[in-house]
Amino acid sequence: ILNVEQSPQSLHVQEGDSTNFTCSFPSSNFYALHWYRWETAKSPEALFVMTLNGDEKKKGRISATLNTKEGYSYLYIKGSQPEDSATYLCAFNYGGSQGNLIFGKGTKLSVKP
Amino acid sequence: ETGVTQTPRHLVMGMTNKKSLKCEQHLGHNAMYWYKQSAKKPLELMFVYNFKEQTENNSVPSRFSPECPNSSHLFLHLHTLQPEDSALYLCASSTHGTPRASGNTIYFGEGSWLTVV
Numbered sequence: 001i002l003n004v005e006q007s008p009q010s011l012h013v014q015e016g017d018s019t020n021f022t023c024s025f026p027s028s029n030f031y032a033l034h035w036y037r038w039e040t041a042k043s044p045e046a047l048f049v050m051t052l053n054g055d056e057k058k059k060g061r062i063s064a065t066l067n068t069k070e071g072y073s074y075l076y077i078k079g080s081q082p083e084d085s086a087t088y089l090c091a092f093n094y095g096g097s098q099g100n101l102i103f104g105k106g107t108k109l110s111v112k113p
Numbered sequence: 114e115t116g117v118t119q120t121p122r123h124l125v126m127g128m129t130n131k132k133s134l135k136c137e138q139h140l141g142h143n144a145m146y147w148y149k150q151s152a153k154k155p156l157e158l159m160f161v162y163n164f165k166e167q168t169e170n171n172s173v174p175s176r177f178s179p180e181c182p183n184s185s186h187l188f189l190h191l192h193t194l195q196p197e198d199s200a201l202y203l204c205a206s207s208t209h210g211t212p213r214a215s216g217n218t219i220y221f222g223e224g225s226w227l228t229v230v
Contacts, residue, residue, distance in 0.1 A: 004155070032216050043115050043221040044156075044203070051216045089156070099146075099161040099169035099210055101219070105154070 002026055004092045006104035013080050014112050020076045021107040023090035027071035032093040034101065035064055035075055039086040047075075047088075080111045116140040117222035119204050125228045126194065134189040134225045136204030144210030145187040146219065147179060150201040159202075162187060163210040194229045201226050 005024040013019050025033065032051045036044040048057040053068040061078045077084055087106040094100050116139045126132045138145065147159040161169035162181040176198075178190040187204055204222040 034219070036221075041223070043117065043223045045115070046218040046220070049216050049218055091156075099158060101158065103156040 002092070002094055002102050004090060004102050004104040006088075006090060006107050008107060009105070010108040010110070012110045012112065015080060015082060017080050017111075018076070018078045019080055019109070020074050021088055021109075023073045023075070023092075023104055025071050025073075025090075025092035025102075026094065027069060029094045030068045030071075030092075031095065031100070033066055033068075033073050034091040034093070035073070036089040036091070037086045038089055038106065044089060077109070080109070082111045082113050085109055085111045115220045115222065117204055117206055117220050119202075119222035119225050121225060122223065123226045123228075125230060126191065127230055128194060128196070130194075131190070131192045133191065134202055134204075134227070136187040136189075136222055138185055138187075138204075138206040138220070140206055140220060142206035142208055142220070143184050144207045145181060145184070146205040146207075146210075147187065147189055148203040148205060148221075150203060150224070152200075156203065159189075161210050168210060191227070194227075196229050199228045 035047040038044040048064045050066040055066040063076045066073045087108045089106045091101045091103045118137045120135045145162045149157045158171050159173045160179045165181050180188040201224045203224045205219045207217045207219045
């Protein structure tokens with residue numbers, strides 16, 4: 001059974017703190033790793049799609065790294081802001097087709113002003 | 114606004130009712146998806162349609178019946194559901210759903226909250 005684990009489950013930080021979360025996935029049959037941000041009552045919003053070992057992607061204060069050989073990805077948020085509060089999901093593509101996405105349960109981030 | 118619109122946003126139905134969820138995408142995509150989000154569980158794929166053809170059915174009970182009349186519209190017909198089917202149902206789309214699409218982004222709607230009583 002393919003499993004995607006995210007840690008921590010939840011995280012509370014103060015505004016201005018930098019933080020990071022982990023996504024662990026099987027190291028075999030890797031095609032892509034997706035990160036999404038999901039704010040309450042909104043749709044999941046794509047942050048990054050990563051396909052190559054060693055990939056690093058950046059979008060503003062948010063960045064992500066990928067290690068396909070050991071099966072993990074880190075998401076970093078620099079200088080967290082209250083508007084960063086959301087659940088961050090990762091999804092592992094193991095078969096190429098978009099029907100082969102396995103999601104983690106997410107990391108719920110709360111940023112206090 | 115992601116370009117994927119779902120209606121209704123909230124639905125309460127009895128176990129003997131027949132209802133439908135509707136999804137429309139304005140992104141020119143060729144693949145559409147239904148996902149289910151239950152409490153304390155990860156997003157779970159239900160169905161995939163590529164160019165209107167169903168390419169994935171993730172062992173979904175027959176009380177859920179998808180319909181894809183064209184690449185822009187997707188329905189989920191609901192009949193004789195159980196209370197445990199109460200969940201958030203998300204529709205999504207992407208450029209393709211084929212293996213060459215592994216790096217493509219999937220765009221989600223805001224979901225339809227379903228409560229079965």
